[in-house]
Amino acid sequence: MQPPSRRTFLALGLLTTLTACTADPRGDRPAGPTPPRDPDTPARLRAIADTDLLLGAYDNLLTVPGTPTALLQPLRDDTVQHRAALVQGLPTASPSPTSTPYRSLPTLAELAVMEHRTAESHLDGFGEVSPPLARLLASISASNALHAAALGDQTPVKTPNGSAEATPATGSAAVPALQTALGAEHAAVYGYGVVGAHLPDDPQRTDARTTHAAHQAQRDAWQRLLTTFTAAPTPAAGGYRLPFPVTGPTDATRLAIHLETRLTTVYADLVADVPAPYRPLAATALRETTLRARHWGAPATPFPGIPG
Template sequence: MPEHRPGTPSCPTRRDVLAAGARFGTVALVSALVSAPLAACGIRLEGDARRGGGAPERRPLRGEPFLLALRRHSLDLAAEATALGGPAKALPARLAVLHTRQAEVLRTELLRLGVPVSVVDGAEEPDGTATTTSPSAGPSSGPSSTQSPGASSGATAGAVTGPQALAASEAGDLGPAAITDLAGVPAEVLPLAGALLAQRAAAAALLGTPTTWPEPKWSEPSLAASYLQSTRAAVYGFQVVAAQSPTGAQRTLARTTLAVLEARQGRQEALAGPAAAPPPLAYPLPYPVATPAAARKLAAHLLTELLATGARDLGSTGGEAGPLGAVVQWLADTEVLASRWGVALTPFPGLVAPA
């Protein structure tokens, strides 16, 4: 007789099973009655054995179709930007390099997260598994888990050409649906995907197609208060930059940048409400600023720091779509400002992408 260990259910005998069948007269009911104790004894019913005979079915990664679609569209955008030609330092050529890098990094991350190489690389094919349904409706809808980002770019490109067509393709990855899908990806990859969407918005704006963002909805005002601190520090720094940029184009750019950051500060203060603490009288600067050259250097430093803070903030949203969309917008706007101050564009603004 098999040994019975305390704490485990008794294993039914063949007589027990046959007796249950005689009493209830229903195969399905017998299966239901005995399947639990059989399983506890390490016995599988015949149907279960057939189902478990092959390799276990893989459970897709959360947000996997969305991430695969972003990778595929990065390759599409790289090709589209390359096709525009032009000097190596021109914006389309620089974007082609960034999008190629985005595709490489996303591939590495998807493989690291357990997505099979056949699925990741199959997304490049027209009949691949990642993007097989209706095209995106354009910038107002963004990509979803059942859409290919930028799939409408062909129709858009029929109306416009050159950088305008590329801008429309960049903006095709944005919108409320994209933020909803972004909120559904694993927390560990959310900053990477969020920074990529911010780069798309920045690219579209630099190409002449600014993105229209929906009004964010917040359930935690204290979250907006935490973002406010870095904005206030940047506003203070740019007050110094403007003061030390007395004339010319640098003064104009300093005042324009300051106006954008002050508007963001006001919006964050309104979102935070009573949770916003009073601002300090001053913030420390990294070095003395007493000349236009030092002011320009400070501007680049402030915006680089603000990019890094924004990228970190993506991970603090808890996957809530309202704050997440707002942080993506602020990160994109900061990337545009930084570019105008000579800071190089990156594939994932504010992040150091995996090597």
């Protein structure tokens, strides 16, 4: 199966503002134009503050004898990388990754709730930021959801509604990216038919059937959305070329991992490619496929859907 084609977001533009010079209040030199407000900086600072609280909680818990260090240390390492990526986009230098002192000693359950809440907070208002930052926040949110699940919190993460009102114009702008996502789901539905056929009749096959149904539902959701934009949904192909031969359960599991991992890339790109009102839909799809990829045994990554 050919991997789904990726849409690359490249938005290059130049905004010039003509501003009359006014006298500086001190009267010694003219005041320059007021720099435009950067919507990304407040969002980055909020995300960094939430991440620092998580780091503080991890650090406190890791000092307790008997703490499952093998479980917690990789999650903390991911969180450090989250912070580093968020800091990189700030206009000025920021302190090195550190932790904010946590006022009490959290339990594993409380840490799981913190990860869950952070997954939600990263998506609060992310419709107002630039597409690249929206992609990053959605990816980190998916990682936080994965952490919460690893710590025992299986509660579904709530994705906020889009901050901007959907209009026919924004719907039309979303069509190309949604068609790409639909094509990827067509391929996943086909692929899981192969996965299920090569698994024994046990819980694994049940998982494959459940996942197959989930991809059918996501495929149908994209089709319905495209139809509301009076766009003809791209039909499924008659067949898809598999990335490698599948002859038994091991290959079938490997194919499931391949399908979900490819979809994380598709949906991370979709967050950046669609207009702001549709970002929550893409972020939800990214989170769900991230959790499914890990369920099938994919290696954990701090930035699901963002290679490297």
